[in-house]
Amino acid sequence: MDKKYITKSELSKIVGTSAPYITKLEAKDVFIDCIEDNKLLRFETIEAYLNNIDFTRDSQREANANKRDTQKQYITKKDLALAFGVSAPRISALDKNGIFKHCYDGKKLYRLAALKSYVDKLTKTKAPEEEIENTNNESFESQTVEDIRKFYQGLITLAKTPLQKASISKEEDIKIEKFLKNQELEKNLVDINVVKIEAFELARKIRDSFSSLPDRLSAQLLNQNKTKIHELLTIEINYILKALADDE
Structure with missing residues (x-):
């Protein structure tokens, strides 16, 4: 997935609308300021779409659409991370900081509300x-x-x-x-507190993964020579690191 750019098809899936509707907005120059090298910039395009929505006027239309397809009404934190090309722990950290506290329907995140909250967080004016x-x-x-x-x-x-x-x-x-x-x-910077939380969570995952190695491998390493022990540990460590990378 290209983290910098986004296709119209991908945008339609992220915001839960039809591809023809995205094309219609494009014809109205909604994304005119989101183009670089004839490609749509990911963050700016999602932001432009959300800023174009009249939530009051479109509320009934959205409600009717959601009744037809409830899946489009909600978004997971993993898909939210993919939408903006960021890591899942970053979204979790923002969630813990209350960025999405008004976006929940029980345990589910309202799609457009969560997207808007993330955009508002990143575009919030800061001093130079x-x-x-x-x-x-x-x-x-x-x-x-x-x-x-x-x-x-x-x-x-x-x-x-x-x-x-x-x-x-x-x-x-x-x-x-x-x-x-x-x-x-x-626009691409992350609040220092969010970075600290994300770093702490990642460090905890690494600690937990490696601290359990002795219990998991004790039986396999018993009576093995140094070469075999090194081989088994290398395989296990690579597996842990790959799992952590995939989780990102």
């Missing part, structure tokens, strides 16, 4: 912290993060105005470029 830390502008010291954001947004607006573009200094132009790059990168 690296740029703030590296700047030598003393006026920033007394400004809030929002003030700094407005400053950069003002520069960006100015840069998009052809008649005034010449008035932007080279230093400001560099700041704009860095800010835009930061905003693009932030």
Whole structure:
């Protein structure tokens, strides 16, 4: 699966709608800003689809569709991870942090609600912290993060105005470029707390898998020579690592 790009067929399955409906949206230029090298960018395309939905207007239509196919109404955490090209532990960590707390119907995740919650989490506006830390502008010291954001947004607006573009200094132009790059990168960043939880869970899985080796292999290793022991341990370790990789 291509984690960066998505096909229209794959998109229709992820959001639980028909391929012709996706084609119809494409004709309306809903995905016009989601194209790179004649391919649809995965995250941006799913985001564009969700932003195009009028949940109030379409609620009855969605309800009727769901009655016909209840499978489309829900999504598993594994499929949610596949939808965005991320690991299952990352989705589980976000779930534990309450990102999907309003998306549950009993123990099932509502498809569109879960997709929207993930998109909202990643697109939530953050301050360009690296740029703030590296700047030598003393006026920033007394400004809030929002003030700094407005400053950069003002520069960006100015840069998009052809008649005034010449008035932007080279230093400001560099700041704009860095800010835009930061905003693009932030879509793929994960909150530090989520990373910690995911790392802890993975470490626990590794610990549990390897700590059980003596009990599982004691009978097989009994009275074996060093070569055979090495061979059996290598096979078992490779099996564990493959299982952990597949779980990702």
